[in-house]
Structure formats: C-alpha cells, structure tokens
Amino acid sequence: MKKKMVFSFYIIFNLLLFNLNNFIFADSFEMTPNNEIKASIENEFKQKYLDSLNSVKSEYGLQEEENFENAQLSSGVAYYKISDDANKSDLVFAGYLFSIKINDRDAGTIYSNNDSGSWQIFNITNKVNFEQSLIAAESALIKGENVKLVSDTRYGIDALYIEGETGERILDLNSDNSNFQKSTENNTISKSTFDEKIKNIKEERAATPNEEGVIQMGSSQVGFTKSEDTSNNLPLILFISGIIVFLPILFILKKKNNN
Numbered sequence: 111m112k113k114k115m116v117f118s119f120y121i122i123f124n125l126l127l128f129n130l131n132n133f134i135f136a137d138s139f140e141m142t143p144n145n146e147i148k149a150s151i152e153n154e155f156k157q158k159y160l161d162s163l164n165s166v167k168s169e170y171g172l173q174e175e176e177n178f179e180n181a182q183l184s185s186g187v188a189y190y191k192i193s194d195d196a197n198k199s200d201l202v203f204a205g206y207l208f209s210i211k212i213n214d215r216d217a218g219t220i221y222s223n224n225d226s227g228s229w230q231i232f233n234i235t236n237k238v239n240f241e242q243s244l245i246a247a248e249s250a251l252i253k254g255e256n257v258k259l260v261s262d263t264r265y266g267i268d269a270l271y272i273e274g275e276t277g278e279r280i281l282d283l284n285s286d287n288s289n290f291q292k293s294t295e296n297n298t299i300s301k302s303t304f305d306e307k308i309k310n311i312k313e314e315r316a317a318t319p320n321e322e323g324v325i326q327m328g329s330s331q332v333g334f335t336k337s338e339d340t341s342n343n344l345p346l347i348l349f350i351s352g353i354i355v356f357l358p359i360l361f362i363l364k365k366k367n368n369n
Contacts, residue, residue, distance in 0.1 A: 142185055150230075170217045183209070188203060188206055188259070189221070190202060191260070199305040207241060216238035216239060218234060218236045219237055240261065255274035256272070257273075281298045282297045307332050
C-alpha cells in the first residue's frame with residue numbers, strides 16, 4: 111500500500127512539473143504579454159522609476175507641465191535578441207517591450223525580461239516607435255510572411271526580421287530611411303549577410319578581450335550596408351582598371367610602330 115502511494119505521488123509530481131514547464135515555455139513565447147506580466151511591469155515602473163524619469167523628463171520630450179505620473183503603458187510586444195552562443199547569430203526570445211505614452215504620444219520604451227525568475231524592467235530608453243513599426247509591418251505583410259522585432263544594445267540593433275517566400279531579411283529601424291514597405295540597400299540586408307556581420311563582430315570581440323580577460327560587449331554595431339557589393343563588383347572594377355592601364359601602353363606602342 112505504501113509503495114502504491116509513493117508511486118502515485120511520483121506520477122502526480124511529474125505531471126505537475128510537466129504542466130508547469132509547458133506553461134512557462136508557452137508564456138515565454140507569446141507575442142504579447144499576459145495581464146499578470148503587464149501588471150508587474152506597471153507596478154515596478156510606478157514604484158521605482160517615476161522620480162528618476164521626472165528628473166530627466168526633457169530628454170524624453172516632456173514639457174515643463176508634463177510628468178511621468180500620468181504615463182500609460184502600451185499592451186506590449188515580444189522582442190528578440192542575438193543568441194549568446196559565440197558561434198551562432200540566431201534570434202532568441204528576450205522579453206517584452208512597452209511604449210511609455212504621455213498624452214497619447216510615445217515618450218519612451220521599457221524593456222522587460224525574466225532572467226531572474228520573475229518579470230522585471232531591464233532597461234528604459236527614450237527611443238520610440240519600435241512597437242508601432244512592428245504593428246504597422248504586421249498589418250502590411252503579404253501571405254506567408256512573418257515578422258519579429260529585434261532589439262539588442264550589445265550590437266546597436268533595432269530592426270525587424272521579416273521571413274517569407276522571398277527569403278529572410280533584416281530591416282533597420284534606426285535608419286532615417288527605414289520603411290518596411292520599401293526595402294532598399296540603405297536600410298535592409300539579407301539574413302545571411304546579417305549573420306556574417308554578427309559572426310565577424312563576435313570573432314573580433316573574442317580576439318580582443320579587455321585587461322581582465324573579459325570579452326568586450328557593445329563596442330561594435332551592425333552596419334546595414336551590403337559589404338558584399340564590393341566583392342560582387344570586383345571583376346568589373348579590375349576589368350575597367352585593366353583598360354585604363356592598357357590603353358596608354360597600346361597608344362605608345364602604336365605610335366612607335368608608325369614612326
């Protein structure tokens with residue numbers, strides 16, 4: 111009888127662990143935070159950050175008569191970061207960001223994560239419109255396309271990852287030319303080019319640690335210009351250079367023959 115009770119307890123305990131694990135896993139990858147997460151972030155924001163933000167409110171575009179006591183947080187969206195793996199550039203779920211709204215306009219952005227076992231504010235910045243860019247992109251996607259918001263201060267990245275039938279691309283949100291409806295060479299690179307740039311940055315940082323042997327972070331940024339364009343045009347450049355060099359020689363030889 112005792113063995114049966116122990117066995118039953120073991121089964122129930124494992125089922126509970128399994129369900130809890132599924133709950134945490136599913137919650138972590140929801141595209142929008144649930145009410146509990148948002149309430150936790152709102153409470154922390156009001157209890158810990160109002161005074162410090164009000165002291166620098168001009169940096170967030172607030173007028174003298176405005177303050178953060180009247181701030182409202184948006185519903186929130188998921189954002190992704192670059193994998194910590196030194197050999198990978200995968201996009202991994204990082205947490206949720208919330209727009210800080212003052213009088214119906216965006217004044218800043220809250221980044222939250224769950225690294226410590228509970229949802230907490232990770233960073234607050236005066237950068238705005240990332241959430242709106244994601245929502246606008248989602249409404250403009252064609253059938254079969256998916257989009258993710260990517261934000262990683264270690265690499266100076268604020269971008270949209272767009273995946274569809276035409277392939278994978280990364281669209282820069284920090285660029286003055288950022289427009290998810292019109293990808294250009296000035297604001298968009300392929301995912302493969304993006305991966306190569308991240309790989310190069312990681313290798314550079316690993317090769318130049320600081321005096322304590324710690325790998326430097328945040329010292330490089332991903333550029334959204336197509337570095338491969340130069341290599342693709344190299345044959346043409348060499349051909350033109352050859353003509354420029356060869357023509358004077360040909361002219362001199364021809365002149366000598368005429369003499």
